[in-house]
Amino acid sequence: RPLLILISGTGSNMQAIVRAAQAQRWRERLGAYVAAVISNRPEAKGLAWAAAEGLPTAVVDHTAFADRAAFDAELARTLDRFDPLGNALVVLAGFMRILTPDFVQRYAGRIVNIHPSLLPAFPGLHTHRRAIEAGCRFAGATVHLVTAELDHGPILEQAVVPILPGDTAETLAARVLTQEHLIYPRAIERWLRGAGA
C-alpha cells in the first residue's frame, strides 16, 4: 500500500514518518511504503530532504491554477500516478491548503491530517497563540481522518503538552511539534493495521 505524503514547508512530520517506516519496517511488516512526497510549494524544504532520501517527489504549484477545484483536480491526477491500485493512504503533513469536498470524497476513509491543537478546540490557524491567549493550561496535537469540514473528522490519536508560564507561540509550537512526530507515525501504523494493510 503506498503512502503519499503532502507537505507545504519543512516537512518535519513527513521526515518522522519516513524514519518510522524505516525503523519499524512497515514495508515488510505492513506492506506499506512511502511512494512519494508531494508539495503545493516548489520551494518547500521537505522536497529536497525527500529527494536526498531517494524518494519520488512532485510539485503541484497552487499559484498556477485559477481556482481551488482546478488545483485539486491536478493534485488528484498527480497522486493517482503513484497510486495505481487506488488504495494509497494520503497523509497531509503540514499541508497548508484547504481541500475541496470533491477531493476529500475521492479519498474518503484513506486521507489523514495532523492539526496542532486538541481538536475540537482551536480548529484553523494560529492555534498556539489562541490557546495561550485563552489561558489554557494544556495544548497538543490531533491526528484525524479528513472530512469535508475543516479540521474535523474522526480522531485517530492525540498528544497533550503543558502550557508553561512565559510560553510564547514559538516555545509551545516546538513542544507540540515534538509530540506530533511521535503520534503521527503511531496513528498511521494503527490505521494500516486496521485497514487490513
Ligand code: GRF
Ligand atoms: C507545524 O505547525 C505543525 O504543527 C503542523 O504543520 C506545521 C509544519 O509542520 N502540523 P511540518 O514541519 O511541515 O511537518
